[in-house]
Amino acid sequence: MNCSFQALGKHAEPVPHFKEKYFSQILDHFNFNNMGNGTFNQRYLITDEFWDRGVGPIFFYTGNEGDIWEFALNSGFIWETAGLQGALVIFAEHRYYGKSLPFGEKSFRIPEIGLLTVEQALADYAVMITELKKQLDATECPVIVFGGSYGGMLSVYMRLRYPNIVAGALAASAPILSTAGLGDSRQFFRDVTADFENYNPSCRDAVQEAFQQLENLAQHEDYGHIRSAFTLCKTPGSSQDIHQLKGLLRNAFTLMAMLDYPYSTHFMGNMPANPVKHDLIPGIVYNSTGDVQCYDIYTIYVECADPTGCGLGSDSLAWDYQACTEIEMCFESNNVTDMFPPMPFTEQDRVQYCTRKWGVVPRPGWLKTQFWGDALSTASNIIFSNGDLDPWANGGVRKSISSSLIAVNIPEGAHHLDLR
Numbered sequence: 001m002n003c004s005f006q007a008l009g010k011h012a013e014p015v016p017h018f019k020e021k022y023f024s025q026i027l028d029h030f031n032f033n034n035m036g037n038g039t040f041n042q043r044y045l046i047t048d049e050f051w052d053r054g055v056g057p058i059f060f061y062t063g064n065e066g067d068i069w070e071f072a073l074n075s076g077f078i079w080e081t082a083g084l085q086g087a088l089v090i091f092a093e094h095r096y097y098g099k100s101l102p103f104g105e106k107s108f109r110i111p112e113i114g115l116l117t118v119e120q121a122l123a124d125y126a127v128m129i130t131e132l133k134k135q136l137d138a139t140e141c142p143v144i145v146f147g148g149s150y151g152g153m154l155s156v157y158m159r160l161r162y163p164n165i166v167a168g169a170l171a172a173s174a175p176i177l178s179t180a181g182l183g184d185s186r187q188f189f190r191d192v193t194a195d196f197e198n199y200n201p202s203c204r205d206a207v208q209e210a211f212q213q214l215e216n217l218a219q220h221e222d223y224g225h226i227r228s229a230f231t232l233c234k235t236p237g238s239s240q241d242i243h244q245l246k247g248l249l250r251n252a253f254t255l256m257a258m259l260d261y262p263y264s265t266h267f268m269g270n271m272p273a274n275p276v277k278h279d280l281i282p283g284i285v286y287n288s289t290g291d292v293q294c295y296d297i298y299t300i301y302v303e304c305a306d307p308t309g310c311g312l313g314s315d316s317l318a319w320d321y322q323a324c325t326e327i328e329m330c331f332e333s334n335n336v337t338d339m340f341p342p343m344p345f346t347e348q349d350r351v352q353y354c355t356r357k358w359g360v361v362p363r364p365g366w367l368k369t370q371f372w373g374d375a376l377s378t379a380s381n382i383i384f385s386n387g388d389l390d391p392w393a394n395g396g397v398r399k400s401i402s403s404s405l406i407a408v409n410i411p412e413g414a415h416h417l418d419l420r
Helices: 068-072 076-085 118-135 150-161 187-199 202-219 223-230 239-258 281-286 313-325 347-358 366-371
Strands: 005-008 011-014 019-026 039-047 058-062 088-092 143-148 168-172 382-387 405-410
Touching: 019 118, 039 068, 039 118, 058 068, 058 076, 058 118, 058 150, 068 088, 076 088, 088 118, 118 143, 118 150, 118 366, 143 150, 150 168, 150 366, 150 382, 187 202, 187 239, 202 223, 202 239, 223 239, 239 281, 313 347
Parallel strands: 058 088, 058 143, 143 168, 168 382, 382 405
Antiparallel strands: 005 011, 019 039, 039 088
16 A cells, blocks of 8 residues: 555645554453453554654544544644654554454454444553553653544543543544534534535525425336436335435435535545535545446445444444444434435434344443533543534534633534644
């Protein structure tokens, strides 16, 4: 893999020469009998090219739901800042994602999947930081954690849970409130709608009309027309197929709102600059190369316990499981506060899905119990950054809480734009 350059904006900027390494990580940090002293190989990326060795700080990225290279190559702010601060930079991959699979191909079976929890992931990072500091003769170097989205949530939690290890955190686009069951279930898709409506007030009406036409065709079972209109590979034939198509389309709008950067990117897919301003919604998201001849609605989009989308591949399985256990995302669209068809996902829906899929019953309120919810006033040294174009923003901290709990709001900023 050629990781020497990554396009950021209009020009190719050099990135650090990361070394890919593996850390022998404990399988189960909290049960000494369950796995004994079992370990797995946890991937991390490291560069010391900026480091004022033994003196400079350590910038540690708390990896989230995907391959760690994706985040390393799309977080230029961290290594740019490292150059100014003389910092060692480490990007750690989250257990069960990328190549950090505790049980290899068996990792997504029951009960092996059970060791995928927020608490285990945080303990991974705490152990890794502590051991690497010893190995690198850096025991006196302060650690600042960085993360975006779920990774930003983990950065907050690291500062709360392990303040003896982590001196401060930058949590970019971290929806620590909405994913803890706090806030309005209508907020997310309302804010996706607002992004398009703010660009062009007629967008909302046009999208609602299009979904209504789809519904009318479905009610008349004019499935051939639907297949033709949406260039589908197979003719839909049931209400479930139409539901799947609606989810796929809603997901396209969601990704465009999240990734509405002012330049083209290759993060979470290929996007042109300012994708919200483009007309070809599904094509931009699902056919960015132009090579796709038709859309297989069950292959390119997978419905899961996260109404905003789980992605594809093994990483999507891991995220689906987390959305079924600790991370609450009972978000709905209703065609009143947003432009999408009514698609509820209630707590009861979540329980039914998760019991059937993973054999688990979600625990509402567990993140709030574990990681303080909105009662953060006694915490310190955390920056909460959010962009006002990001539909996740209002699920996070938008106002400063104290002199060391700072909210930074980014005008015209999409999902963790500041880390890019």
